[in-house]
Amino acid sequence: MISPQTIEQIKNRIDILDVIGDYVKLKKRGANYLGLCPFHNEKTPSFTVSPVKELYKCFGCGKSGNTITFLMEHNKLSYVEALKWLAERYQIPIEETAVSPEQAQQQQTADSLYIINSNAQKFFSNALVNSDEGKQIALTYLYERGFSDATIQKFQLGYNPSASNILSTHLLQQQFNPDLLIKTGLIKKNGEEWVDNYRNRIIFPIHNNTGKIIGFGARIIGKNDKAPKYINTPENEIYVKSKVLYGIYFAKQAIDKADECLLVEGYTDVISLHQAGIENVVASGGTSLTVEQLRNIKKYTDNLTIIYDGDAAGVKAALRGLDMALEEGLNVKLVLIPNNEDPDSYVRALGTNAFKSFIAENKKDFIIFQLELLLKEAGNDVTKKNAVVNQIAETLSKVNKAEDFSKQQQYVKQSAALLNVDEAGLYNLINTYKRNELAKAEKKNISNNTILTETNNIPAETDYNSLVQQDEPHERNLLRALLEHGLKKWEDDTTMADFIFHEIENFEIDNNLILQIFNEYKSLYIQGQQPTEKTFLYHENNNIRQLVIAATVSPYELSQKWDEKIEGLNITNRDVAHQDVLLSVNYFKLRKIKKMFLQNQKDMENADLDEQLRLIEVHKHLKQIEKELTQQIGTVILK
Template sequence: MMSRADIVDVIGQFVRLKKRGANYMANCPFHNEKSPSFNVSPAKGIYKCFGCGKAGNVVSFIQEHEKLTYPESIRWLADYYKIALQETERTPEQQQQQQAGEALRILNEYAANYFHDFLLNSEEGQLIGLSYFKQRGFRKEIIERFRLGYNAEYNDQFFQTSVAKGHNKDLLEKAGLIKNRNGIYHDVYRGRVIFPIQSMTGRILGFGARILKSNEKAPKYINTPENELYLKSKILYGMYQSRTAIGKQDECFLVEGYTDVISLHQGGVENVVASSGTSLTEDQLRLIGQLTRNLTILYDGDAAGIKAALRGLDMALGQSFNVQLVLLPDGEDPDSFIQKSGVTRFHEFVKEHKQDVISFRLQIGLIDVGSDPVKKSKLVNEIAESISRINKAEDFALQEHYIKTASAKLQVDETGLVNLVNKYIRDRIDNDSRHKQRKEEAAAPANISEEDLAMAAAYGEGEPELIMAKPIAKDEPQEWALLRILIEYGHLAYDGFESVAKMIEERVDTAMIENQLVGKLYNEYFDHFTHFGSIPEIHYFINHPEPDIRTRMATLLHLNADISPNWKEKYGIDSVSGPMNYVVDVDSTMSYFELKKILAIQDQLTQLLHTEQDPAKQQRMMMKFMELRKMEREILKRHQQVVFKSLKSK
């Protein structure tokens, strides 16, 4: 399974990847960012975000992005690649645990199939539900693509059928499919057409349902209540059906309703999603941003549509989206417009009537302002705040253009508007700084000052004075770097040894490694060789059974183990990554590892010498110190630079 899964292919279903050298880059799907820091390595089968730190393999990506368990992610990949899985028999406890984790997903899938089947194959579904969709002009293939459905008017038909199939009453209620009134259960969606709401991978997250009969007491649309799967602010209707077209055309149309999405798809406009009546949220923008930064919002010209269009747009500007807005003719919505005018006229109209956010806000705002100075002042502030969201460093010319346009249309002094824009920028920076400072203060450990330890000792006539550097901090970075070269290059040849792995095994005893996880993996590496007679391949660690190790490996193997600039300057030790330079990489990493260990032991001896009173023990410590000093010189000599520091030079 893992050998068949192409990480670029899979992640490319969710994120717009761009090739950069041997790897691929994208804006991270796990946090909001303006510049791409999400890196995918096809050779190693891993991803790493250098912004938020998320890392892993193809399975962990599916787990994290789709909120699935490890077994569910494996099954998702098996379905994607059309591979039949042979699952081992599970214990009753394991079955119960799996059922608890997948219960809502299983129930939603069952409900979607039930409503779709009832629409197409029952007499009531065909007479009422199917007739409504056909009246809207929806063809059979579009009904099937969006898995549209219908629920019977009879009070509890779905409930009774579901319970008979073994579904839990409490879970049915949690999913928003039934309600319990005084011990009597009834269907929530009775007499309604059903719009299943799907994730980016097609999983059913919840439902929207429209009533067909006129009923003033009942809302026209109802949705699934929020639960573990259905979080309205993180969902865009139609994303599953539209994601490929959005990425291919590098533009996303945003509309309000389910039928707008479906009608546009049927008309040939497939790069479209719906916010389902909510204002734009950061999570929704993140979903779109994974595929494109070009967002065109389509709204009808009524007051509600205009207000909905204005909400959340500053957030999109702040995230460097290229936001355009199109107001359709009075009395038209995207559904009715494309059905009347066709796809060619639709694209012509959009092209002719696209407006940027600032121009749109000015047009709408000036109509409302009239001659009211209070309203005008409010509009000037709103426009200034919107302009301040534009990244000045990246889009200076665009911000300047908007300021000139806005000052002319609002008839205000351009310098004054510039000052107001800068005020909003300063206020936001100050707020962000205060927030960051509070977070750092809450997370910061107690300050511990360290005094430089120094020792000057003469070892015979003409010997230079020696001084110890600051006590070495934890050796974790060097231990992880050692593990990295072992995993990456262990199988390759090394001068004087059968392989890099054999050289490391001879020169590094497990006792030298303080980090427990590094020690565990170090031993696991050589245990694998002992038991199987072969060095473990890199994918053994990338696809490790323990999820924490998989994540750590993805981070470790994506990073170049760069040496601290201070160490480069002081000791001339450098790190050069890449298959053609692996010997340099191995030598540098080993030298750095050994030098850190030597200096750490020297530091311990220095501290002991301060307190030891026994002359014989002092002599043994001094001899050991000299031995370590010699080893240090040898390491430095290999890198053609010997460094001495005297007490006087301090």
């Protein structure tokens, strides 16, 4: 893992304008910068970047964060990948924390495999365009398939010559570890001889989400009944077949922008669609869909459209991943290509616009398609029809997330009509499958001695809006004042943070998330550190990051022109910190006293005489505090 010292060094070197400026054209407006949001289509700029606070926020779509989260969101990187990207940009050496010898060896092996694959890709690409054999056999074949030079370069396509050991000789001359060369699947050893595995084949490099080459697909040229059409890299430390989505590196931004992923079977399907300008497409590599692949897709969109050949094998392949896709919360559609065509040939036959129209007009809901297919196969056989009812009920039981409840209702209504069964009965059957699954899961937990405990009453990654409490606006404003002014001087020997903590000592903060930030701030402050907004912009809890941004960034700011129009008043640069903190504290306290009044009145209703007398005194005391606060504020209005 990257050491905390390196992470801190990276954070200190970050220039948010430098990074975001690579992706968004920014124009200065006051203290901030404004541009068109890269996360949604807009004509009027609402994407704000604050270099002082080192954060961004779009007031159109709501996206917000810091430089690291921007890279994670925009470039679809993991946290570690974003840190490494920044470290490379600012030439910061990465220091790793201590790891076990096994972990270190595994990382070293992975790094070596990446280097070998990169070297091999350059060899293959060179052989394709610069060798006579490559040009006459492989390049001609690719041109015949309609691939342009730009497309060939983009996907880094190559060719492994037919000679038995030309690649082997090249790689061994580079002093690579022979054991690692065997792991890549590029070469093998027959007796004492080294032999190339992918002889006389077109090479398709396979990239991970960050663009590193993790393996290769090799397609034979010409007919050879004894040899498989495709050979793929064997599994190793960096190539895990169940996680591979061909083309994901080139498609991820297009998927995010279109909010839809098109899934096809083969490498050439992906390449042809990309060349036609349809870039939100990946391939499963001809394998059955896996949970890992579906979760990779879900990083970028909830909408999956599967485009497969219209033959029986294509339909069966498409249906295999249905239940898993539903469990992952994906909205799945299916398009079948007609006339024994595949996406590669069909897009070349129709052209881009006609192909897009075909996809849009022929999308079928996955579940309904499956139901219609099963009913067609069952015919008038009552036993088979009963089996269909059970199968559909089991499938619908996978739609079990709370946010998908309305989707399940719609499916039940449509399915019941097609099956000619009662909706209530279908619901009962679905719930039976759900209970069975829960029972299995519970049994598994018990057998594994798994004890589930709730370790934190604050959700790590939940919807921020669900955390908003009744007093949240006043509590949030107080938090803003603390983060913005806390380290400034209040009096000679105290800071504004000292004043805030002293004044609210006897008042409760109801919002758990705001309370957590207050407590963490206070802890850091007592330890002698100097917490600010930036401290919490890089917090591990996304909800805390989002709340801090929401509390401290406004879509409005005073124009500098006020100082030009009204000389001497210094409107935009005036120090209003004392007034801001005092008002924020007093409004917060007034709100809490309002609640105390209500609670006190409620307590009076059920109190005996002595208790009522005591509560009347409490009421008078609260009234006196309220009077003092309203005099300081200069108002008697309280909402």
